[in-house]
Structure formats: structure tokens, C-alpha cells
Amino acid sequence: MAALLFYLFAAITLGTAILVVVSKNAVNSAMFFLLSLMGTASLFVLLDAFLLAVLLVLVYAGAVVALFLFIIMLLDMHGGDRKPFKRTTMVASAFAAILLGLGVLGFVQRAQLTSAPVGAEVVAVGATLKGYAAQLFTTYLLPVQIVGFLLLIAMLGVIVLSKRFEGLEDVK
Amino acid sequence: MNLELLQSAAADNRWGALFPELLLGCLALLLLVLEIVLPKKHHSAIPSVAILGQIALLIALIVHFRTGFIGMTTFNGLLRHSVEGQFMRVFFLLTSILVSILGVVSLSRQRMPRIEFFHIVIVVSAAMMLLVQSHHFVLFFVALETVTIGFYILVSYYRTNPLSLEAGLKYLIMGALSSSILLFGIVLLYGVVGNPALAPAGAAGSMDFSSVRQFLALHPDNFLAKVGIVLVLSGVAFKIGTVPFQIWVPDVYQGAPTPVTAFLAVGSKAAGFAVLIVLAGVFAPYQKLVIPVLASMAVATILFGNLAALTQFNVKRLIGLSGVSHAGYLLIGVIAAYTDPAAIGAVYFYLFAYLLASFAVFGVMTHVSGSNDAEQELEHYADLAKTHPFLAFVLAVGLGSLAGIPPLAGFIGKLMIFLTAFHAGLYVLLGVAILGVIVSIYYYFGWIKAAFFASWRLPAPAGEAQADLPRVAVGWPAKLALGSLALGSIVLGFYQGPLVEWLVLR
Numbered sequence: 001m002a003a004l005l006f007y008l009f010a011a012i013t014l015g016t017a018i019l020v021v022v023s024k025n026a027v028n029s030a031m032f033f034l035l036s037l038m039g040t041a042s043l044f045v046l047l048d049a050f051l052l053a054v055l056l057v058l059v060y061a062g063a064v065v066a067l068f069l070f071i072i073m074l075l076d077m078h079g080g081d082r083k084p085f086k087r088t089t090m091v092a093s094a095f096a097a098i099l100l101g102l103g104v105l106g107f108v109q110r111a112q113l114t115s116a117p118v119g120a121e122v123v124a125v126g127a128t129l130k131g132y133a134a135q136l137f138t139t140y141l142l143p144v145q146i147v148g149f150l151l152l153i154a155m156l157g158v159i160v161l162s163k164r165f166e167g168l169e170d171v172k
Numbered sequence: 173m174n175l176e177l178l179q180s181a182a183a184d185n186r187w188g189a190l191f192p193e194l195l196l197g198c199l200a201l202l203l204l205v206l207e208i209v210l211p212k213k214h215h216s217a218i219p220s221v222a223i224l225g226q227i228a229l230l231i232a233l234i235v236h237f238r239t240g241f242i243g244m245t246t247f248n249g250l251l252r253h254s255v256e257g258q259f260m261r262v263f264f265l266l267t268s269i270l271v272s273i274l275g276v277v278s279l280s281r282q283r284m285p286r287i288e289f290f291h292i293v294i295v296v297s298a299a300m301m302l303l304v305q306s307h308h309f310v311l312f313f314v315a316l317e318t319v320t321i322g323f324y325i326l327v328s329y330y331r332t333n334p335l336s337l338e339a340g341l342k343y344l345i346m347g348a349l350s351s352s353i354l355l356f357g358i359v360l361l362y363g364v365v366g367n368p369a370l371a372p373a374g375a376a377g378s379m380d381f382s383s384v385r386q387f388l389a390l391h392p393d394n395f396l397a398k399v400g401i402v403l404v405l406s407g408v409a410f411k412i413g414t415v416p417f418q419i420w421v422p423d424v425y426q427g428a429p430t431p432v433t434a435f436l437a438v439g440s441k442a443a444g445f446a447v448l449i450v451l452a453g454v455f456a457p458y459q460k461l462v463i464p465v466l467a468s469m470a471v472a473t474i475l476f477g478n479l480a481a482l483t484q485f486n487v488k489r490l491i492g493l494s495g496v497s498h499a500g501y502l503l504i505g506v507i508a509a510y511t512d513p514a515a516i517g518a519v520y521f522y523l524f525a526y527l528l529a530s531f532a533v534f535g536v537m538t539h540v541s542g543s544n545d546a547e548q549e550l551e552h553y554a555d556l557a558k559t560h561p562f563l564a565f566v567l568a569v570g571l572g573s574l575a576g577i578p579p580l581a582g583f584i585g586k587l588m589i590f591l592t593a594f595h596a597g598l599y600v601l602l603g604v605a606i607l608g609v610i611v612s613i614y615y616y617f618g619w620i621k622a623a624f625f626a627s628w629r630l631p632a633p634a635g636e637a638q639a640d641l642p643r644v645a646v647g648w649p650a651k652l653a654l655g656s657l658a659l660g661s662i663v664l665g666f667y668q669g670p671l672v673e674w675l676v677l678r
Binding site: 106107110111134137138139140141142143146147149150152153154156157159160161165167168169 | 178181182185190197200247248250251283284285288291292295296298299302310311314315317318321322324325328329331332340395396399
């Protein structure tokens with residue numbers, strides 16, 4: 001049952017991810033991206049990583065994709081005016097796909113994925129909300145603080161790069 | 173999760189060990205507060221606050237160089253303090269001071285907001301300090317992303333210039349790609365090290381550098397670990413700009429504002445190498461894989477960087493591609509460190525000599541460039557020796573040091589790297605490097621020739637004045653900085669004294 005579900009969700013994730021790239025309308029791309037994220041979240045649920053699944057849905061599917069849609073609609077992008085891929089791009093991407101396929105094949109054949117003996121599974125610290133929060137505010141306090149600065153400079157960057165300033169002629 | 177466990181974990185967060193980074197963060201915030209509080213006519217004083225604050229911190233850092241935290245791990249194994257870490261802290265602080273000084277000069281010709289530039293530069297250098305001291309993949313990645321995101325903004329800072337925006341977009345895409353490659357490598361390593369069927373320690377510290385190393389030593393032929401190592405090395409190679417991950421270098425270096433180009437060339441590269449030295453130690457049990465990967469990169473990097481730089485007329489592209497070749501020489505030092513530990517000191521010395529020389533050259537470039545920051549051609553340097561003898565002298569010293577002409581500091585740096593490569597028996601790499609140095613002399617001296625020797629030009633048609641070359645007068649802070657950089661390059665070439673003793677002969 002779990003294996004069947006895995007293949008189902010993996011197929012959803014990959015299929016919609018391909019549709020994100022090839023669909024001509026930007027809004028459709030964003031919606032397929034949403035579906036792809038839902039597929040990934042389901043895979044996380046199968047791995048018992050419930051917190052990660054919820055966060056993925058809340059942050060990416062909830063906030064980021066909504067933001068994408070806002071921006072697409074603000075910029076008033078018309079669907080279908082993207083140029084088709086050039087021949088060189090097609091050849092290069094086919095080549096990259098073959099390489100990637102070979103890489104995955106190598107993984108499947110050579111990776112020594114010995115599964116753990118029953119009962120020896122280590123529960124990840126982030127599996128439950130409580131354990132996750134405890135880790136975040138003790139062991140990983142410093143990275144959290146750094147992320148604060150990261151967000152601050154990202155916000156400043158948005159202001160510097162997009163605000164209208166007096167006497168500044170922008171690139172058209 | 174009981175309370176005592178939490179308390180013991182929290183007690184290891186020794187904030188005192190991080191005083192330079194904390195003070196830099198406070199300084200950065202202070203700049204923003206001052207911008208709000210001060211009336212507009214006093215805003216021109218804020219950059220001076222930034223520079224003076226950093227200089228005061230530099231003095232404090234040098235006075236407290238030997239802190240009690242050296243050799244300790246703090247923050248539950250997230251950070252490891254070492255003498256090298258202290259050296260790199262001084263290095264990055266020096267870098268950000270010089271970038272701020274050049275930023276004052278360069279921003280005075282632009283109508284961009286000023287204060288944010290200094291704020292981001294300070295935050296990025298604090299993140300670099302944490303990056304080189306990190307001992308855990310979580311902190312490593314967070315610090316690296318802070319540095320990278322800061323650079324996305326800084327590269328596209330002169331947004332009225334289309335080339336700057338283009339450079340920003342290119343750096344964003346390539347940076348995101350490299351981060352994802354690096355992250356995938358980290359995830360693979362985490363997966364194998366944390367696997368309870370394989371690991372000795374369990375998943376408790378599976379992102380910790382020492383447990384990764386311990387795992388690799390126990391399992392010397394794990395396929396997933398091999399893939400992870402190659403991906404992590406590739407991600408770092410993007411940051412230091414080695415072939416085949418150098419594709420972004422010329423365009424981004426050209427489009428970025430000149431002080432930011434200097435920051436990328438010196439700060440980002442030095443951070444990459446300091447991290448690479450740490451990771452090379454972590455991956456030491458997989459030497460048979462790491463050495464060929466790094467060696468082939470080094471050969472390709474030296475050859476590509478030097479040959480591509482030969483054809484450039486835009487000085488920013490030229491210095492970018494020559495920076496690629498310097499990354500190649502430094503890689504040889506990293507490889508040599510596996511057999512000869514003195515090579516680590518040689519790499520640090522080379523980086524320091526590179527800082528002095530590069531900032532001398534970038535300082536001159538900032539003064540010679542016009543308001544269009546991306547168009548800096550070799551022609552703009554015509555007659556520099558006649559009109560600005562001081563700038564021409566600094567340029568000659570900087571370029572000579574980069575080319576490795578004795579008796580300048582760059583020569584000693586190259587000599588030390590090559591000597592350790594000879595000790596380590598890397599004869600092929602040594603041959604390629606010497607070939608690269610010989611080729612590099614051609615383009616460095618082409619630049620010096622443009623500045624010092626009069627070249628034939630079309631006589632200006634009667635009645636039309638010769639177009640003025642875009643040059644600005646050198647203010648005293650920049651003069652002081654450039655003078656001491658040139659002097660440092662010369663003095664360090666004659667007398668290395670305690671610095672080399674301390675770095676190499678430890």
C-alpha cells in the first residue's frame with residue numbers, strides 16, 4: 001500500500017514539475033508548481049515527516065505560490081507569448097537529461113542503501129513540533145539569529161533595487 | 173526533553189566567543205538607526221561612522237587575537253575557533269574596511285542610496301567570518317547563503333546601469349544553481365552519515381564535520397558519500413570561480429560596481445578557500461577522489477584563466493579572468509596541504525598578498541572609472557603616469573605583485589605555494605602553474621604599458637577639445653589606504669618575518 005502511494009505521489013510530483021517547465025502560460029506554470037509541491041508534501045507524510053509536510057504546504061504552497069500569482073497578475077503577463085525552445089537548447093537539454101538519467105541509474109545500482117535493522121530507526125529531531133522548537137531555540141539558536149540578518153538584508157535589497165528615488169533614471 | 177538537557181544545550185551558546193561578529197551586526201544596525209534619527213544634512217557622516225567603527229573593531233580584534241576560545245568548539249559544535257579563523261576574521265575585516273573606503277569614492281558619483289551599501293557590506297563580512305569558522309553543515313549553509321544573498325544585492329546595486337542589472341541576474345541564477353548543487357551534496361552526506369545501519373554515532377551529530385570525517389574514515393568506499401563529496405566541492409568551486417564553474421566570472425565582474433567586484437574577488441574567494449581547506453581536512457579519508465578532482469580543476473583553471481585574460485581590453489573582465497587563474501594557483505596549495513601541512517600557511521599568505529595587491533589595483537580602477545562603472549577600457553589608462561603619478565605607482569605595484577614580480581609580496585606568495593607543491597611532488601601542476609605565470613606577465617604588463625608609455629593616438633580635429641578621460645582627484649582617506657596597500661606589498665616582499673614564521677612554520 002505504502003509503495004503504491006509512493007509511486008503515485010512521485011508520479012504526480014515529477015509529472016507536474018515537467019508541466020511547470022513546458023506550459024506556455026505563466027499562471028498555469030504556477031498552478032502546476034503548486035501541485036508538484038503537494039506531491040512532495042505527500043511524500044514527506046509517507047516518511048512520517050509530518051511537520052515538514054505541513055511547513056511545505058503552509059510556506060511554499062500557501063505563501064510563495066500565492067506571491068508568484070500576485071506578481072504574474074501585477075505584471076499582466078500574457079500567456080503564450082514565450083518563444084519556443086531553440087534547437088541548441090533542445091539538444092543541450094536532451095544531453096543533460098541523458099546524463100542525469102545515467103546518474104540516477106548509477107545511484108540505483110551502486111548506492112549501498114542498507115536498511116536499518118528493525119528497532120534501530122533514529123527518530124529525527126525535527127519529527128515533532130515540540131522537539132523541533134526545542135532544537136531551534138537551543139542547539140540551532142545561532143543559525144536562527146543569522147537568518148534574521150539574512151532576511152533583513154534581503155528586505156533592504158528589495159528597497160534598494162525597486163524603490164523609486166528622486167533623480168534616479170531607471171533602465172527601461 | 174527535560175529542562176536540564178535544554179539548559180546544558182543553551183549554556184554552550186557562548187556569545188562571548190563571537191564578539192567581532194556581534195559588534196559588526198550591531199554596527200550595521202546602528203547605521204540604519206542613524207539614517208532614521210539624523211537629519212538629512214548629516215547623512216554624509218554615516219559612512220565615516222561605518223569605516224571608523226570597523227577600524228576600531230579591527231584594533232580590538234588584533235589586541236585580543238589570542239582569545240581563550242582557540243581550539244574550542246562552541247554553540248553545540250556549530251563553531252570551531254582556531255588560529256586560522258582568527259586570521260581570517262582580521263582578513264575579512266580588512267576587506268570590508270577597504271570595500272567601504274572604495275564604496276565612498278564610487279558612490280559619490282552615483283545617485284544611489286548610500287547607507288544600505290555599507291550595511292550590507294558589514295553584514296556580509298560578518299557572515300564570512302562565521303562561514304570560515306563553521307564546524308557544522310547547518311551553520312555552514314546558513315552563513316554561505318547570507319553571504320550569497322548579500323552579494324546578489326551588491327552586484328546589482330547600480331541599477332541605473334543595465335550591465336549591473338544583467339550581472340545581478342546572472343549571479344542570482346548561477347548562485348542559486350551552485351547553492352542547490354552544494355545542498356544536494358550536503359543532503360547525500362547527511363543521508364549516509366546519519367544512516368543507523370552504517371553510522372557509528374547515530375544521527376545525533378550527522379551534520380557535524382568531525383562525525384562526517386569519522387564516518388568517512390570508517391567507510392572508505394561509499395558510493396553516495398563520494399557523490400556527496402564531489403557535489404559539495406563543486407558548490408564551493410562555484411564560489412571561488414574555478415573551471416568549469418567560472419562561467420559567471422567575466423560578466424559579473426564587469427557589471428558589478430567596482431568596490432563590489434573587489435569584494436567578490438578578494439572576500440568571496442578567500443572565504444571559499446578557507447572553507448575548502450577545512451573541507452579538504454574533513455574529506456581527507458577520500459584523498460584518492462578529492463586530489464584528482466581538485467588537480468584537474470587547477471590545471472584547467474590556470475590555463476583557461478590566463479589564456480582568456482590575454483584577449484581582454486576591458487580591465488574589469490581582465491582582472492576577473494586573472495582572478496580565475498589565481499584561484500588555480502591557490503588550489504595547488506590546497507592539494508599540496510595533503511602531504512605538506514605548511515602549504516596551508518602558504519595559501520593564507522598568498523591570500524593576504526592577493527588582498528594587498530588586488531585592492532591597490534581596484535582602488536586605482538575606482539578612481540579612473542567614470543560614471544559608467546562597467547565600461548573601463550585599457551585606453552582609459554593612457555598617460556595615467558603623467559597626470560596622476562601616485563595612482564600609476566600604486567597600479568604598477570599592485571599589478572607587479574599580482575604578476576609575481578620580485579621583490580613584491582605576490583612573488584613570495586607564489587614562491588611559497590610552488591615550493592610546497594615541489595615538496596609534495598606535484599610536478600605536473602607546478603609546470604602548468606609556471607607556464608601560467610609566464611603568460612600572465614604579458615597581460616599585466618600590457619596594462620602597465622597603457623598607463624606608463626604614451627601610445628599613438630589620432631590627433632584631435634582642430635577646434636575640438638580632446639575628450640576628458642574620466643578621472644577623479646584622490647581624497648586623503650583613499651590616498652592613505654592606497655599608499656599603505658602599495659607599501660605593504662613592497663615591505664612584505666622584502667621582509668616577511670613573523671607573519672610567515674607564524675603561518676608556515678607552526
